[in-house]
Amino acid sequence: MQNLLVPIIGGTCFILLGRWMYRNPRKVFPSWGYINSDQPSTIVGVRMFATLVIFVGSIAFISAVVSLSLPKYLINIVPLIGAIVSAWYLRPRLSQVQLEEEKTAMNNVMNTKKQIFFTRERLLLFGVVLVIGFAFFIGLMMLIGNSEVCQVAVQTTQTNPVAIEQLGTPIKKGLFVSGSIETTGPSGHADVSIPISGPKAQGTLFAVGKKSAGEWKFSILRLVIGSNRYDLLNSSDAVPKLH
Numbered sequence: 018m019q020n021l022l023v024p025i026i027g028g029t030c031f032i033l034l035g036r037w038m039y040r041n042p043r044k045v046f047p048s049w050g051y052i053n054s055d056q057p058s059t060i061v062g063v064r065m066f067a068t069l070v071i072f073v074g075s076i077a078f079i080s081a082v083v084s085l086s087l088p089k090y091l092i093n094i095v096p097l098i099g100a101i102v103s104a105w106y107l108r109p110r111l112s113q114v115q116l117e118e119e120k121t122a123m124n125n126v127m128n129t130k131k132q133i134f135f136t137r138e139r140l141l142l143f144g145v146v147l148v149i150g151f152a153f154f155i156g157l158m159m160l161i162g163n164s165e166v167c168q169v170a171v172q173t174t175q176t177n178p179v180a181i182e183q184l185g186t187p188i189k190k191g192l193f194v195s196g197s198i199e200t201t202g203p204s205g206h207a208d209v210s211i212p213i214s215g216p217k218a219q220g221t222l223f224a225v226g227k228k229s230a231g232e233w234k235f236s237i238l239r240l241v242i243g244s245n246r247y248d249l250l251n252s253s254d255a256v257p258k259l260h
Contacts, residue, residue, distance in 0.1 A: 024081040031074025032107060035249050038067035038108045064108075076100035077183040155192075162194035166207040169233045170224040174213060177249045180240055184215030191219075218242050 042063035047086055080096040087095060145179045158207065167190070174180045191212030198207040205228035213222045220242035226235040240247040 024077040028074040028078030028081065030075075031077065032071050032103075035067045035074060036107065036109050037071035038070065039064050040111070042067075057235065068104050068108060072100050072104035075103035075107065079103070158193050158195070161196065161198060161209065162190060162192065162211070164198055164207075166198060166205075166224065166226055166228070167194060167209055167211055167234050169212065170209070170211060170222060170226070170235065170238060173235070173238060174222055174249060179247050180249060183218060183240065183242055183247065184213070184220070185217035186215060188213060188215045200228060204228050207233070213240070
């Protein structure tokens with residue numbers, strides 16, 4: 018019997034919490050940015066979540082109560098049906114005055130949104146999201162660009178006679194590297210596009226390689242400058258290794 022006190026007390030607390038959230042949706046979220054306590058979507062979302070909390074509390078409470086008297090094949094069915102019914106009927110009934118107050122507040126928010134779209138909070142939120150997205154993009158490019166396969170591809174190009182003739186020296190790697198790299202221990206596969214430049218010209222290095230026994234070998238290593246394409250594997254078989 019003592020083991021049943023936890024779900025009974027916990028279920029009761031969840032039911033009371035859900036009822037409080039349902040009755041006071043404005044107190045759950047602060048008014049900042051896109052989350053406004055008077056927005057219709059916020060209020061509806063809070064009340065849907067509050068109903069779910071009541072449902073969870075009800076199923077815990079009913080399961081503990083009926084577990085002593087019902088047969089096993091009904092222990093899972095009865096609490097579920099009871100919780101659905103309880104979640105509907107245990108929701109607080111709102112007074113007409115409260116409904117009218119919420120309706121007025123919602124209308125004020127909608128009218129304000131029509132008049133002022135670019136508020137300070139929204140501009141700040143947009144700026145934060147933009148900075149985070151840009152930082153993530155730059156970090157991803159740097160992560161791919163500093164990978165072992167990109168370093169090997171660039172080092173191979175820097176010692177390739179055709180690349181030196183077309184680009185000049187020194188040959189440098191650009192920032193916006195793209196593609197995909199998959200490695201698992203000493204093996205892996207990569208297909209990357211690397212911006213590359215020298216004193217004479219700039220172009221793009223396309224590298225497709227496979228890692229085996231910890232060493233990268235390329236099946237494609239192609240330098241593209243404008244409409245010209247140069248297969249660097251045909252002119253040099255030497256692939257530098259990283260130490």
